[in-house]
Amino acid sequence: MIQIVEHAPHEGPDAIGVALKAAGLPTRVCRTWAGDPVPDTADDLVGLVVTGGAMAAYEDFPGRDAELALLRAALDAEIPVRGVCLGAQIGWADVRMTEAAHTDALFAGVPERLRVLHWHGDTMDLPAGATLLASCDRYPMQAFRIGGSALGNAVPPGGGRDGGRRLRRRLPEEAATAPGLVESAPAELAVLARHRDGVFKCFAAFVAARAEQTATRAFFTRRAATWEERFADDGPRYAAAVDRMALRPGARVLDLGCGTGRALPALRAHVGDAGLVLGIDLTPAMLTAALREGRDNDGHLLPADACRLPLPTAALDAVFSADLINHVPAPAMALREWARVTAPGGTLLLYHPSGRAARYGSPLDPDDPFAEHNLRPALRTAGWDLSRYEDAPHHFLARAARVAG
Incomplete structure (x- = not known):
């Protein structure tokens, strides 16, 4: 409007x-x-x-x-x-x-x-x-x-x-x-x-x-100042999700749609001082809140569009994305862009601290893009192979590997 x-x-x-x-x-x-x-x-x-x-x-x-x-x-x-x-x-x-x-x-x-x-x-x-x-x-x-x-x-x-x-x-x-x-x-x-x-x-x-x-x-923007307070319990959940990525020391990893940077400490803990951790978000106010929380100590914070990342091809080993794909205007384009910046064999983890039923109610819409029968082909078309899919009451998690070519 x-x-x-x-x-x-x-x-x-x-x-x-x-x-x-x-x-x-x-x-x-x-x-x-x-x-x-x-x-x-x-x-x-x-x-x-x-x-x-x-x-x-x-x-x-x-x-x-x-x-x-x-x-x-x-x-x-x-x-x-x-x-x-x-x-x-x-x-x-x-x-x-x-x-x-x-x-x-x-x-x-x-x-x-x-x-x-x-x-x-x-x-x-x-x-x-x-x-x-x-x-x-x-x-x-x-x-x-x-x-x-x-x-x-x-x-x-x-x-x-x-x-x-x-x-x-x-x-x-x-x-x-x-x-x-x-x-x-x-x-x-x-x-x-x-x-x-x-x-x-x-x-x-x-x-x-x-x-x-x-x-x-x-x-x-208006919600950024109180985001940490509203979701103070999410830190351990994000850390548990990051554990599922099996990151190795020295890896290059991106928290895409990082918000206030709640996943950055866990990502840094896995890749160590030799690794590269980036946090990218479209909303400057969210990155400002991340700075207030000291999250720049765990990773580099950058303002950017998730569909047009300022990164070279195959620059990353892994992408972590929590509750972002449903906010981008073109999910298929976003998944292709994330594949572009990830090296073959790299990992994509889509995460939400609530399952679909808790967020949307039941019965679930069969056309929901996060339903496995919709998400799997969407990922495949974009260059990803879905290897794990979990839609539990208390979390949603989809793990995919970057395929060659």
Whole structure:
């Protein structure tokens, strides 16, 4: 779901809403100007769009604290965020793209210089850690990016399909302070609209391409801080599962979807100081929790996508994966990727501290991908040979060997 926060009835989603709809992305609108409460969690979001409203960047408004909390939650979970406004009410100005804009996923197609109509006169400081993408003399913060997923911009403008009509209604009022504004407006607005729509289309494609990852990351981010407390009894269970892998000293092993790293101490104990232990997770907040628990003493922690591992072919001797395969968007692709990074004869252990009946209830669905008659051929197709399958009341365990070829 894409959450749109709308501050004023004349600043609706419009053009960006059209781009999101064209990409097949469902949206919901929080109309703060009508009294709608701002959502108190980002759990179910794959994108967040905040449209213009307040006439000054630091102006207070109803729901401001709740909105800032939602933005912080979205940034923490690396949910794609788009903040859109129109700029400053000073007439036309040349906006320059920075060097960083040339390689930006959204702004790479925008011209080096672009004439922009600015709408109101406030300015703001560049957020800490942000990368400036576009600037002009009167309003330096035209566009910026925070991390790899959040973008704030006044250019190209955020106005919707009726933006041109609204601007043209105001042009006579501005003509006295901005000579030539009326005459140049239609052509200039057409250029702006073309680039605006291009950027919005790129944003929609960006959101759609990573929607499954975003949903997973959003779900686990809010829970990461209390994960160890909630599952404090799992340590011995994970250690018992690792025992079943028969790891040898010096082996190279990966805990995939490591979360807070509960399996890392047991993996390190088996491979010893000469072995290599990696812990990979998609959610940075989980890795932060693992660091708090000191799990970096047992293995190297890396943020990465389970379907696109930053590892060379045959780099590992074993992969441990607890309660992950049901969270990846493409399980078959994931199993193939795990086979790619595992040397022939290496081990894969799929584990959960509860059996399927305890998790799903009875009777079990025969189409469940974890049923043996479904899991075995899926593993075989991906390059694994299932050698052990246990679906007990208190655990699920499937062990497979990497086949050659």
